[in-house]
Amino acid sequence: GQQLNQSPQSMFIQEGEDVSMNCTSSSIFNTWLWYKQDPGEGPVLLIALYKAGELTSNGRLTAQFGITRKDSFLNISASIPSDVGIYFCAGLLKDSNYQLIWGAGTKLIIKP
Amino acid sequence: NAGVTQTPKFQVLKTGQSMTLQCAQDMNHNSMYWYRQDPGMGLRLIYYSASEGTTDKGEVPNGYNVSRLNKREFSLRLESAAPSQTSVYFCASSRGPAISYTFGSGTRLTVV
Numbered sequence: 001g002q003q004l005n006q007s008p009q010s011m012f013i014q015e016g017e018d019v020s021m022n023c024t025s026s027s028i029f030n031t032w033l034w035y036k037q038d039p040g041e042g043p044v045l046l047i048a049l050y051k052a053g054e055l056t057s058n059g060r061l062t063a064q065f066g067i068t069r070k071d072s073f074l075n076i077s078a079s080i081p082s083d084v085g086i087y088f089c090a091g092l093l094k095d096s097n098y099q100l101i102w103g104a105g106t107k108l109i110i111k112p
Numbered sequence: 113n114a115g116v117t118q119t120p121k122f123q124v125l126k127t128g129q130s131m132t133l134q135c136a137q138d139m140n141h142n143s144m145y146w147y148r149q150d151p152g153m154g155l156r157l158i159y160y161s162a163s164e165g166t167t168d169k170g171e172v173p174n175g176y177n178v179s180r181l182n183k184r185e186f187s188l189r190l191e192s193a194a195p196s197q198t199s200v201y202f203c204a205s206s207r208g209p210a211i212s213y214t215f216g217s218g219t220r221l222t223v224v
Contacts, residue, residue, distance in 0.1 A: 006154075009152075033213075035213075040217070040218070041217050041218070042116075042202050042204070042215025042216050042217050042218055043155070043202075043213075043215050044215070045212050045213065045214075048211075048212060088154060088155070090155075099157055099160070099170060099171070100157070100213070102154040102155040102156070103154055104152055104153060104154040105154055
């Protein structure tokens with residue numbers, strides 16, 4: 001099936017550092033979504049992107065819909081302990097029938 | 113403001129047993145989804161219901177059945193559980209395709 005390549009798989013960072021992660025594909029997407037999952041919970045939507053080139057912020061988080069429509073990036077500035085969790089990208093393919101395609105996740109760990 | 117409620121939260125089954133996972137949403141969403149989450153594989157769609165009265169297969173439907181009981185409720189049934197169905201199951205709902213999915217907190221199922 002269709003695949004999203006999400007990287008990195010995990011990140012170990014110091015509190016206060018900036019974080020970058022991305023998702024890429026060989027397919028074209030109409031929508032990109034970024035979710036965060038805390039342990040024992042379901043994913044929660046962080047940012048939704050609907051247009052190529054769109055750059056959207058949510059507090060310290062910024063995400064971009066790639067101009068080629070085949071990729072998306074999420075940046076977190078000045079990380080804090082509560083940023084720990086798993087971040088997922090998800091995309092709705094052009095001409096899709098409701099099926100979001102999910103990345104495998106990026107696990108963010110903050111070193112004490 | 114419950115959102116998406118899943119029951120049970122935990123379940124252990126013996127191989128061959130059957131069970132139904134329940135999901136209800138109180139946001140008047142049209143679409144509902146069942147996902148499974150396995151380590152390192154992100155979220156995989158099992159079945160979805162674009163609107164009341166319709167259901168469709170997702171990426172991994174084998175071994176499962178679903179019922180969209182009404183607009184609020186969407187259940188997932190395992191007729192004869194297998195160890196390969198050990199996973200965390202998430203129900204989600206949305207107003208429409210790829211519009212801000214809201215997830216439940218998950219059901220952790222172990223099949224022994």
